[in-house]
Amino acid sequence: MLKVDNVSVSYGDMQVLWDVTFEVMEGELVALLGANGAGKTTILNTISGLLRPHSGNIYFLGKEITRIPAHRVAELGIAHVPEGRRLFPEMSVKENLEMGSLLPEAKKKRKETMEWVFSLFPILKEKQNQEAGTLSGGQQQMLAIGRGLMALPKLLMLDEPSLGLAPVLVNQVFEIVKEINRRGITVLLVEQNIMHALKMCTRAYVLENGRVTLHGIGTELLNNQHVKEAYLGI
Amino acid sequence: MSLFLQTIICGILLGAMYALIAIGMTLIMGVMKIINLAHGALVMVGMYITYFCFKEWGIDPYLGMFISMPALFLIGCLIQKYLINRLVEVDSILPENQVLLTVGIMLVLTETMRLIFKSDYRSVVTSYSTKTFFLGDISISIPMTFGFLIAMILTWLLHLFLTRTDLGRSIRATAQDRDAAIYMGVNASRITVITFGIGSALAAAGGSLLLPLFYLWPDIGHLFTAKAFIITILGGMGSTMGAILGGLTLGIAESLGATYISMGYKDVVGLIIFLLVLLFLPGGFRSFTRR
Numbered sequence: 368m369l370k371v372d373n374v375s376v377s378y379g380d381m382q383v384l385w386d387v388t389f390e391v392m393e394g395e396l397v398a399l400l401g402a403n404g405a406g407k408t409t410i411l412n413t414i415s416g417l418l419r420p421h422s423g424n425i426y427f428l429g430k431e432i433t434r435i436p437a438h439r440v441a442e443l444g445i446a447h448v449p450e451g452r453r454l455f456p457e458m459s460v461k462e463n464l465e466m467g468s469l470l471p472e473a474k475k476k477r478k479e480t481m482e483w484v485f486s487l488f489p490i491l492k493e494k495q496n497q498e499a500g501t502l503s504g505g506q507q508q509m510l511a512i513g514r515g516l517m518a519l520p521k522l523l524m525l526d527e528p529s530l531g532l533a534p535v536l537v538n539q540v541f542e543i544v545k546e547i548n549r550r551g552i553t554v555l556l557v558e559q560n561i562m563h564a565l566k567m568c569t570r571a572y573v574l575e576n577g578r579v580t581l582h583g584i585g586t587e588l589l590n591n592q593h594v595k596e597a598y599l600g601i
Numbered sequence: 602m603s604l605f606l607q608t609i610i611c612g613i614l615l616g617a618m619y620a621l622i623a624i625g626m627t628l629i630m631g632v633m634k635i636i637n638l639a640h641g642a643l644v645m646v647g648m649y650i651t652y653f654c655f656k657e658w659g660i661d662p663y664l665g666m667f668i669s670m671p672a673l674f675l676i677g678c679l680i681q682k683y684l685i686n687r688l689v690e691v692d693s694i695l696p697e698n699q700v701l702l703t704v705g706i707m708l709v710l711t712e713t714m715r716l717i718f719k720s721d722y723r724s725v726v727t728s729y730s731t732k733t734f735f736l737g738d739i740s741i742s743i744p745m746t747f748g749f750l751i752a753m754i755l756t757w758l759l760h761l762f763l764t765r766t767d768l769g770r771s772i773r774a775t776a777q778d779r780d781a782a783i784y785m786g787v788n789a790s791r792i793t794v795i796t797f798g799i800g801s802a803l804a805a806a807g808g809s810l811l812l813p814l815f816y817l818w819p820d821i822g823h824l825f826t827a828k829a830f831i832i833t834i835l836g837g838m839g840s841t842m843g844a845i846l847g848g849l850t851l852g853i854a855e856s857l858g859a860t861y862i863s864m865g866y867k868d869v870v871g872l873i874i875f876l877l878v879l880l881f882l883p884g885g886f887r888s889f890t891r892r
């Protein structure tokens with residue numbers, strides 16, 4: 368479904384991604400793991416068209432999308448739930464969700480999708496008229512995911528949805544991610560919470576200093592010696 | 602007492618028209634993150650178009666504004682698309698330098714109008730220019746009341762547009778987080794073009810409403826840039842509600858200055874308020890609501 372092929376990206380003179388290659392198949396929940404500064408967010412922003420690779424290509428549903436304008440990426444069915452949530456802080460919860468469904472297809476089903484999102488996150492329904500900036504961290508994360516779902520995406524990219532959340536909420540967010548995937552939405556999950564992510568994903572890629580160093584089935588990587596030492600501390 | 606009341610009412614009427622101009626500036630500032638120093642010049646061009654329609658074809662200024670508004674919408678869109686956005690595409694040009702471009706645009710607009718209309722002072726005299734009506738023993742100017750009402754209606758329509766339509770919400774979203782808006786599929790550069798157009802149309806509207814009250818000459822733009830800037834600072838930058846409050850405050854302050862000090866000092870009062878706000882309330886009125 369999504370194929371990232373030998374992609375290299377730089378910020379000015381500083382190269383941060385080196386020949387990154389990975390693939391996400393339809394229906395999968397693929398985890399992209401790595402430490403701080405490994406380049407995970409950079410990859411997602413490159414897929415979203417905000418950054419341009421200086422070499423390599425990106426394909427989605429068989430079409431090359433490497434150089435299409437950033438605002439056209441959403442049209443293809445890719446929703447990006449960015450790092451740090453990036454909500455519209457002075458808009459209400461409801462307006463944030465509406466912003467998630469601007470494109471014609473999603474707009475037609477706006478009401479139903481919003482009901483679905485409210486059923487996943489009842490707290491959002493309760494606070495629908497409140498400004499997004501006034502929500503707690505956990506609620507903001509739920510809103511960010513909800514806003515992504517409003518687009519009825521084929522592929523949902525989540526950038527560290529568990530970042531900064533209390534442990535109870537972390538579990539809740541991961542449960543929701545699994546639920547979303549069960550509903551048939553393909554998920555690309557970027558995480559530093561390696562243990563959790565490996566347990567729930569179909570496959571995982573490990574990114575180190577801008578290079579993919581390992582990949583495999585989640586449960587297999589859990590037993591990988593390098594993963595154990597470097598990321599799980601065992 | 603009735604002189605005081607009359608002064609306050611006059612200030613509110615005037616302030617709503619100023620607010621319209623300032624809302625245009627605020628809208629552009631919100632999305633582009635730059636101060637548009639050509640804003641007053643856009644007001645001035647809008648006034649000339651309305652003036653021209655009146656002079657040549659006898660179109661009443663309150664109708665003429667519906668010609669100058671679309672005209673300025675178009676001019677605004679073109680400026681953003683072919684001048685400002687060209688500069689934004691070049692990474693090495695800092696936003697501060699985009700402000701310089703707006704100064705250049707201001708000069709071009711001002712000198713173009715001087716070329717066409719000369720530097721003469723012009724004014725629009727209609728049958729109702731000096732008419733007033735009485736509320737008890739307070740006399741209220743008819744053109745100011747008209748201007749106030751139309752300004753309020755336009756502000757309200759803009760509010761509906763910004764809160765009820767996807768395009769309006771996309772403008773607010775782009776102002777709050779440009780990249781996030783792009784993730785949602787918003788074509789942010791198209792939004793900047795539309796926003797500059799709307800801001801310019803509002804400038805034209807405000808200018809046209811003030812046309813019966815001000816002498817018109819090419820350099821009057823500076824006056825309106827200053828006013829819009831003061832109001833925007835008063836209102837706390839980037840908030841429509843703030844711009845309305847700021848506009849009313851400036852209108853009332855000027856009106857009080859004109860009545861109790863001297864007509865000639867009315868603009869000075871505005872500047873003094875501006876300095877006081879910068880010194881003691883740098884966040885504008887927003888300092889009261891947000892901390």
Ligand SMILES: Nc1ncnc2c1ncn2[C@@H]1O[C@H](COP(=O)(O)OP(=O)(O)OP(=O)(O)O)[C@@H](O)[C@H]1O
Nearest residue numbers: 378383401402403404405406407408409410450559
């Ligand atoms: N806008 C930028 N300009 C310059 N360098 C950047 C920029 N954004 C990120 N970098 C650098 O690129 C590298 C990769 O950053 P990136 O944000 O992709 O990492 P990450 O894996 O998402 O990290 P984290 O887990 O902290 O979110 C880092 O060394 C970072 O310092």
Ligand SMILES: [Mg+2]
Nearest residue numbers: 407408409450
């Ligand atoms: Mg990151």
